[in-house]
Amino acid sequence: MKVTPLYEKHKALGGKIVTFAGWELPVQYAGVIPEHTATRTAAGLFDVSHMGEIFVTGPEAEAAIMYLTSNNISTLTDGKAQYGAILNEKGGVVDDIIVYRYSKERYLICVNASNADNDFAWFTKHNKHNAKFENKSAEYGQIALQGPNAQKIIEQIPGLRDAAALTYFHFKEVSVAGVTVIAARTGYTGEDGFEFFIPASQTVDIWNLLLEAGASLGLQPCGLGARDSLRLEACYPLHGHELGEEISALESGLGWVIKFDKGDFIGKTALEAEKSAGVKRSLVGFFVTDPGIVRENEKVFSADGKEIGKTTSGTKTPTIGKSLGLAIIDKSHSAVGSKIFCEVRGKKLQCEVVQKPFYKR
Amino acid sequence: MSIPAELKYTKDHEWIKLEGGVATVGVTEFAQSELGEIVFADLPAIGKQVTAGSPFCVLESTKAASDVYAPIAGTVKAVNAALSDDPTKVNTSPYGDGWLAKLEGIDESELTALMTAEQYAKHIGQ
Numbered sequence: 178m179k180v181t182p183l184y185e186k187h188k189a190l191g192g193k194i195v196t197f198a199g200w201e202l203p204v205q206y207a208g209v210i211p212e213h214t215a216t217r218t219a220a221g222l223f224d225v226s227h228m229g230e231i232f233v234t235g236p237e238a239e240a241a242i243m244y245l246t247s248n249n250i251s252t253l254t255d256g257k258a259q260y261g262a263i264l265n266e267k268g269g270v271v272d273d274i275i276v277y278r279y280s281k282e283r284y285l286i287c288v289n290a291s292n293a294d295n296d297f298a299w300f301t302k303h304n305k306h307n308a309k310f311e312n313k314s315a316e317y318g319q320i321a322l323q324g325p326n327a328q329k330i331i332e333q334i335p336g337l338r339d340a341a342a343l344t345y346f347h348f349k350e351v352s353v354a355g356v357t358v359i360a361a362r363t364g365y366t367g368e369d370g371f372e373f374f375i376p377a378s379q380t381v382d383i384w385n386l387l388l389e390a391g392a393s394l395g396l397q398p399c400g401l402g403a404r405d406s407l408r409l410e411a412c413y414p415l416h417g418h419e420l421g422e423e424i425s426a427l428e429s430g431l432g433w434v435i436k437f438d439k440g441d442f443i444g445k446t447a448l449e450a451e452k453s454a455g456v457k458r459s460l461v462g463f464f465v466t467d468p469g470i471v472r473e474n475e476k477v478f479s480a481d482g483k484e485i486g487k488t489t490s491g492t493k494t495p496t497i498g499k500s501l502g503l504a505i506i507d508k509s510h511s512a513v514g515s516k517i518f519c520e521v522r523g524k525k526l527q528c529e530v531v532q533k534p535f536y537k538r
Numbered sequence: 539m540s541i542p543a544e545l546k547y548t549k550d551h552e553w554i555k556l557e558g559g560v561a562t563v564g565v566t567e568f569a570q571s572e573l574g575e576i577v578f579a580d581l582p583a584i585g586k587q588v589t590a591g592s593p594f595c596v597l598e599s600t601k602a603a604s605d606v607y608a609p610i611a612g613t614v615k616a617v618n619a620a621l622s623d624d625p626t627k628v629n630t631s632p633y634g635d636g637w638l639a640k641l642e643g644i645d646e647s648e649l650t651a652l653m654t655a656e657q658y659a660k661h662i663g664q
Contacts, residue, residue, distance in 0.1 A: 470598045500578070
């Protein structure tokens with residue numbers, strides 16, 4: 178079992194440690210609901226050190242990333258970041274990623290925790306451009322600061338305050354007490370905020386600085402439980418739920434980060450064929466209108482009893498205050514307002530397809 | 539953690555109280571603190587027959603659904619309808635207003651096999 182640099186800190190703060198993707202991390206401290214609410218109304222601090230960091234360098238770096246991922250990174254400028262996906266030949270998702278461009282010949286790719294080694298192996302295997310790939314996941318800790326007070330909090334910290342002027346999906350290196358921190362205005366909660374990549378040995382120091390600066394601004398440490406309920410309200414997909422190797426990226430709702438008008442990329446042929454034939458299913462958001470909670474992997478039925486798909490995520494979330502979820506279902510039943518039925522413990526609960534996202538700040 | 543002396547307990551953190559041939563069942567204070575804030579209580583239908591040790595309710599927090607096991611066999615006589623408006627009663631009053639269900643048609647001798655308050659305290663390391 179792996180631990181992040183903040184493991185002892187989490188225990189000292191009363192974090193309830195669970196195992197996630199091979200890592201020991203807190204699922205909560207004070208509770209999922211207060212942590213979720215704090216992030217939406219003030220700020221939340223998340224240990225995301227389990228995420229992976231892969232560097233891509235050299236004259237072939239851009240060409241390699243263009244081939245290996247779905248989005249068009251040639252539109253990036255220095256200091257800009259972009260969300261995308263690593264696709265397999267069938268058009269399924271190996272992982273969803275963010276690519277950060279330092280320069281035309283240097284990129285950082287942030288990947289999911291459970292997939293870091295897998296993604297690196299995938300890149301290595303398919304590196305026909307011979308770019309240089311380095312898996313530096315072990316060298317970095319990562320902390321996310323999210324919420325309406327995030328900028329005010331970093332403005333209290335010398336060095337870190339240099340990141341306050343960053344606009345959305347931009348990043349820069351800042352120096353905090355002599356430590357080089359990569360600060361990015363990105364996040365997975367639907368709030369304003371930052372994600373910081375920090376040398377592993379300095380992660381605790383930066384965590385402490387943030388916690389202290391945020392104390393008077395309502396900052397609370399948050400665990401994986403709140404991270405999940407926050408991203409669900411914002412309708413951000415999660416690999417292993419909305420995204421997977423066996424699910425078409427188009428059915429997962431990633432069409433907006435698949436650029437068919439760029440050159441060849443892994444998955445292009447399969448997805449072009451799927452588009453021509455007509456994408457059969459789509460990702461919908463739903464409210465549960467009968468009493469009950471619908472989570473992932475439940476069967477979805479139409480009103481006339483036909484099985485039309487499966488749920489991918491769900492719970493009752495704190496800000497929206499309703500039982501809701503995401504599902505990939507037949508397109509014919511995906512229009513907003515459609516009545517669908519999700520089966521929970523043998524009982525069919527009536528649900529209604531609603532507009533995504535559930536939450537917008 | 540509060541562990542009322544007059545109740546009996548199970549290893550899975552349910553409590554049971556016998557009054558006039560009817561057994562009231564809930565979860566302990568320890569259980570509610572482990573579960574976190576309850577957002578939904580899925581209670582059984584009136585008349586459902588339960589066997590000892592079988593899951594018969596589900597308590598849902600934001601993060602997860604947790605089974606509640608029937609401490610003894612019986613038939614569901616009543617469920618706590620107040621929980622549909624306010625499931626957090628399970629958290630704030632686990633031995634009082636947060637009760638889950640009442641069982642009838644029970645065999646009172648089955649309670650003797652359950653833990654006393656003292657045994658349950660040891661069980662949760664108190």
